[in-house]
Amino acid sequence: MPEKDYSSTPLSTKLGAKPGAGVVVFFTTERSDLERRFEALRDTLDPADGLWIAWPKKAAKLETDLDFETVQGIGLAAGLVDNKSCAIDGDWQAVRFVWRREDRDRR
Numbered sequence: 001m002p003e004k005d006y007s008s009t010p011l012s013t014k015l016g017a018k019p020g021a022g023v024v025v026f027f028t029t030e031r032s033d034l035e036r037r038f039e040a041l042r043d044t045l046d047p048a049d050g051l052w053i054a055w056p057k058k059a060a061k062l063e064t065d066l067d068f069e070t071v072q073g074i075g076l077a078a079g080l081v082d083n084k085s086c087a088i089d090g091d092w093q094a095v096r097f098v099w100r101r102e103d104r105d106r107r
Helices: 031-042 068-077
Strands: 023-027 050-056 080-087 092-099
Touching: 023 031, 031 050, 031 068, 050 068, 068 080, 068 092
Parallel strands: 023 050
Antiparallel strands: 050 092, 080 092
């Protein structure tokens, strides 16, 4: 099966931006920066919002100490769940975090 080409897909579509729901996108190259700021970013989210964390792809030749497992672990430890990932462009990838369904009523 041939691989789909999403390069012409608008970023707002890739990010799942929908009317009435907020989207926060945070770009970082450092684990320490993400760990320091994640909870404050999480706390800006309403129940239907999504928090995208973007970091450089391995092939991007940008120095980073982040990878999918690290980003996912930080998000899960902060009480969110990841539910989508995408390539922002040729250099950046991202994963979306949302509140767990059972936690959305408490927000």
